[in-house]
Amino acid sequence: MNLSYRLRLLVVVLSIGVLAGGGFLFKQLLLPDSFGVYGPYRADAIAEAALVPIRHGTNTSCFKCHPYEAKNHKKGRHQTISCEFCHGTYADHVADSKKIGTLPVKKEKEITTLCLRCHNTEIKARKEEVIKTVAMPNHLKDQNVKLTHNCNQCHYVHAPLKYIIRAKQITGLMEAGS
């Protein structure tokens, strides 16, 4: 067999080796400078992410302008729940300490939908002791209430047991909790 054919193939194999090696060098050129400083990502990305405007506030930011809701919310069973969870994002409402938009207030059936996000027997991760779970419409039947009733017809959403406790005090039934 002609040796030159084998030689040519050897050249092909060597070229592939050179290309592959060259690829690794080329890769080094294309890598972003800050890559790998902390781990397999661009270290500069942290500084860039810090520049993204903040969209969420805290309950303290809301309470500054809503003292009535603050008073009730802080006392009630819902004290640990973020205002934004039900009302929406702080940044859509306030910018530079000025009101820029109105956040939606849920009404009627929407209220029930909202409540069932948490108060739902199907949520298996959170048991009775964390969230009072109720099944719809069983809860309404148990309380002898019309099935068309919304949650907020008995419960004040910011402090859910406020009126319940008051009603029980008036009627003389004192077994309820705080």
Place this chain on the structure above:
Amino acid sequence: MDAAHSSAAMLVSNYVFPNDLHVHWSMMIVLYPYITGLVDGAFIIAALYYLFDVKSLRPVARFSLLFALAFLAIATLPLLLHLGRPERNFNMLLTPSPSSAMAGFGYIYAVSMGVLVFIVLFVYREDLVELRATSKGWLQLLYRAMTFDSIDLSKDALAFDRKIIRFLVGIGIPITVVLHGYVGFIFGGVKANPTWSTPLMPVIFLFSACVSGISAIILAYIVIRKVKGRSIDPDCIKTCIKTLTLFFIMAFTFEMLEVFSHSYLKSGYHHMVEGLLNGPLASSFWLWQVKICSVIPLFVLGVMGIFKIKDAIYNFTAAIVSAILLLQVLIMRWNVVIGGQLMSKSARGYTEFHPEWFDKEGILAVVIVMAIPFIILFVLSKIFPFWTTDNETNVK
């Protein structure tokens, strides 16, 4: 959405997390395993001839290599169409992390593409040397490059070529198996999805890949030969069908075994998987994938294997069975990829998926993507003749 919010009862029975409403991996991600699967199966046919000396596969051996090449050439296209920022695909390859499996495909793909191209070049070297002698200008330069600038067709040189082909096909088998096994692994590795997260996933994907690739070769061989008015080699079809039967029995068994192990183990999210297969996927899984596209072909393949059938009827049935099995594998990919995403992580609701016509990942895009490999195949046929000359008799 309105229906879900209208009554409290509905809300309890079908609650889908907001981030699960939209199926993010849609039809392009269905095509991705389908295309790599076709490559895999076609390569198996070529490997049976070039490495395991199954002589009866000679008529389709070269064609299946080119078929694999044409589909491998567009294997990354659906992924790039799916990416919101396709130009960033290189970043993944430049900065791979051993803890992230996604970049792996780029490397596996590059290696398998390289190996397949070299196999084709060595298989076609005789033809390329002849073409080089008759061509001029740029085309001649192309042929010179493709023949490694050598016109040596001596006995020794050709024997050496055959050794190289055997070696390349030998390493090509693990590479193509890894190529498609990887695709199965990517789904199997998604721990958060109970239908995907099973070590059986790569195995199921591999066997169904072989089924789709071999079916595609059978169907393409019969259709192209019929259209061109050439003869169809009955031995070749018989061997293909036998191989197909073997792989299909395994693929279907493993698919059912997976369902069985889900329903026997009844682990964490079993109620969701069970509800998925009997609810949103009841028609596409049980009726289409299992009953119509698996049980019927299994029965037909059994008849083809046991009874003596006239060649013409055998070929016709082979083409029909192959077409059904191609559909079976496509539906299987659909049920795995899209079906798997219909479950919400809330574990108490299923979302819906409606394919769109003109979406970036819509039906039209699917048709275009699947048409491109056939155009590539047509162009390739102008350079690399599909069929060997001793097989050119006309059909009466």
